[in-house]
Amino acid sequence: xxxxxxxxxxxxxxxxxxxxxxxxxxxxxxxxxxxxxxxxxxxxxxxxxxxxxxxxxxxxxxxxxxxxxxxxxxxxxxxxxxxxx
Amino acid sequence: xxxxxxxxxxxxxxxxxxxxxxxxxxxxxxxxxxxxxxxxxxxxxxxxxxxxxxxxxxxxxxxxxxxxxxxxxxxxxxxxxxxxxxxxxxxxxxxxxxxxxxxxxxxxxxxxxxxxxxxxxxxxxxxxxxxxxxxxxxxxxxxxxxxxxxxxxxxxxxxxxxxxxxxxxxxxxxxxxxxxxxxxxxxxxxxxxxxxxxxxxxxxxxxxxxxxxxxxxxxxxxxxxxxxxxxxxxxxxxxxxxxxxxxxxxxxxxxxxxxxxxxxxxxxxxxxxxxxxxxxxxxxxxxxxxxxxxxxxxxxxxxxxxxxxxxxxxxxxxxxxxxxxxxxxxxxxxxxxxxxxxxxxxxxxxxxxxxxxxxxxxxxxxxxxxxxxxxxxxxxxxxxxxxxxxxxxxxxxxxxxxxxxxxxxxxxxxxxxxxxx
Numbered sequence: 001x002x003x004x005x006x007x008x009x010x011x012x013x014x015x016x017x018x019x020x021x022x023x024x025x026x027x028x029x030x031x032x033x034x035x036x037x038x039x040x041x042x043x044x045x046x047x048x049x050x051x052x053x054x055x056x057x058x059x060x061x062x063x064x065x066x067x068x069x070x071x072x073x074x075x076x077x078x079x080x081x082x083x084x085x
Numbered sequence: 086x087x088x089x090x091x092x093x094x095x096x097x098x099x100x101x102x103x104x105x106x107x108x109x110x111x112x113x114x115x116x117x118x119x120x121x122x123x124x125x126x127x128x129x130x131x132x133x134x135x136x137x138x139x140x141x142x143x144x145x146x147x148x149x150x151x152x153x154x155x156x157x158x159x160x161x162x163x164x165x166x167x168x169x170x171x172x173x174x175x176x177x178x179x180x181x182x183x184x185x186x187x188x189x190x191x192x193x194x195x196x197x198x199x200x201x202x203x204x205x206x207x208x209x210x211x212x213x214x215x216x217x218x219x220x221x222x223x224x225x226x227x228x229x230x231x232x233x234x235x236x237x238x239x240x241x242x243x244x245x246x247x248x249x250x251x252x253x254x255x256x257x258x259x260x261x262x263x264x265x266x267x268x269x270x271x272x273x274x275x276x277x278x279x280x281x282x283x284x285x286x287x288x289x290x291x292x293x294x295x296x297x298x299x300x301x302x303x304x305x306x307x308x309x310x311x312x313x314x315x316x317x318x319x320x321x322x323x324x325x326x327x328x329x330x331x332x333x334x335x336x337x338x339x340x341x342x343x344x345x346x347x348x349x350x351x352x353x354x355x356x357x358x359x360x361x362x363x364x365x366x367x368x369x370x371x372x373x374x375x376x377x378x379x380x381x382x383x384x385x386x387x388x389x390x391x392x393x394x395x396x397x398x399x400x401x402x403x404x405x406x407x408x409x410x411x412x413x414x415x416x417x418x419x420x421x422x423x424x425x426x427x428x429x430x431x432x433x434x435x436x437x438x439x440x441x442x443x444x445x446x447x448x449x450x451x452x453x454x455x456x457x458x459x460x461x462x463x464x465x466x467x468x469x470x471x472x473x474x475x476x477x478x479x480x481x482x483x484x485x486x487x488x489x490x491x492x493x494x495x496x497x498x499x500x501x502x503x504x505x506x
Contacts, residue, residue: 006194013333020340027348034341041334048327051196051222055213057204058228058247066247071227 006047013040086141088114088153089161092134103130107138107153115152116140122156128169135161166266170273174300177275182282183303189287191307191319194326195255197224198319199248199286201241204229208262208291208312215316220323226254232261238274245280245288257284258315259301260291272299281305291315456489463487466494475500 016037020030055071090107097103101120106113116138118130130136140155160168177183198216202209209227216223228244231237241259248257259281261269271277272292281288281304290305291312302308309315448454452462463472466483478484478497486493 006196007192010194010330010333013330013337017333017336017340020337020344023340023344023347027344030341030344034337037337038334041330041337044330047196048222048323048330052224053222055225055227058226058244058251068226071225 006044009040009044009047013037013044016040087137087139089137090135092130092136093132095130095132105130105132107136107155114142115145115150116155117152118155118158122158126158127165128160129172130158131172134168137161164266166270166273170300173273173275173278174303177278177300177304182278187282187306189306191287191289192255194321195223195319197226197254199254199257200225200227201230201244201248201257201259202227202261202312203232206262208260211262211311211313212258212260212291212316215313216320219317219320220326222323223320224253226251233264233268233271238271238277241271242274242276242280245277245284249284249286254286256319257286257288258291258309258312258319259288259305260309260312260315261293262312263293263297266297269293269297269299272301274300277301278304289315289318453489456487459489461486461488461493475502 016033019025019033020037023030025033056068057071058066058068060066088107090109090113093106093108093113095103095105101123103118103123105116105118107116108114118126136158138153138155138159139157140153142151142153144150145152159165174183181187200209200212202212204227213225216225226248228247230240230244232241245257245259248254259272259277261272269292272290278300281290281301287306288304289307289309290299290301291309291314292299292301293311295310298308307315307318309318452460456462463484463486464470465472465478466485469485470477472478472484478500480497480500482497484495484497486495
């Protein structure tokens, strides 16, 4: 799942920053993980930018087929009579 | 009629009817609960349970016994729901469904959240508000369900399964707003508990208010006291995530920049060292050049002196060469020869003179000259022996007498040995 990947990427980025700030690695190693870190950072930003931002409702049509449709404020009161509060 | 007593000797054969004995300290009576009544019981009957029951007395004719047919049973001292809750909780707890080890951590950065709740009411709006405030980029899938009443538990369980099937959500919130214990009952249903346990996506329960606790709460990975709290629990604050990402990116770049600056400094230092070494090498090279020049001059001096000496020796050699002496000597030879010739001629002439003189003397001494003075030489004819003694010949023998002019062949006539005659 994308969410888990994002978490892994952030964790890896954190580890890389820690490693770079310690400064114990040889220069070429540092450059390698630095590049990886920048790539991870870009990917994470891309994930945030490309997030769906959608609110959808999963409904079943008459044939029992499930499908998603956009949620709107009108959805209130359209479903049954049970009260949530 | 109403009865109160303790259930004992409970039996539940396959027919679905329940049989037991209802007793108190002083009396007892057989009781039967037919299936139609039994299925309406929220809780399970068990031996030792103290109940209040409504029923009517009949006679079980085959045995001629009196029995009571119970139509409604409820636990004494507490509600039926409470009892049912505890019974189910214990049963499921034995299965390990509520074990702490089963709880999974919620994802720190979910991208999509599933919500199982009713579309009506404040709960869904509360959750959407909080989610949007914290993380406006979250994707949200709401699965609308009835959260109370007939069939609601099945709907809730099915909705959880649907979200698992779609496999698109990172976390699921199951919940509803507050209500009476009866209203919240669906979240105590076994089917809901099992659906939550079976979910491979982590589940947050959010049923009613802080004080409402349902079996769904025990089964969920995280129990939130309210729907709003559930939204808080699942949604990261986007601002913080972005801030953290930006911070990490900056630190990443800064650390690398610093590192590069350090390496650059080290490099500069090394370059400076190299430059100083190079300078020293140039200095040494200059010294070597100077030394080479000196050496060359020295060698040339030596060579020059040597050459001069060679020239001198050559000159000496030439001047002292035996060739010149030979030449010199050769020049002397003709002179010496002429001198030799002169000397020789002189000597020769002198000696010739002498020879002439000698010859003249010699002529005087010659026998021929003696003969000229009248003497002759007698010799034998045969052997030409000069006859000096008369005994050398005999009478009649021919002899030859050489005269100054001519010869005489004679025959001996007489030999006289006395010279005086």
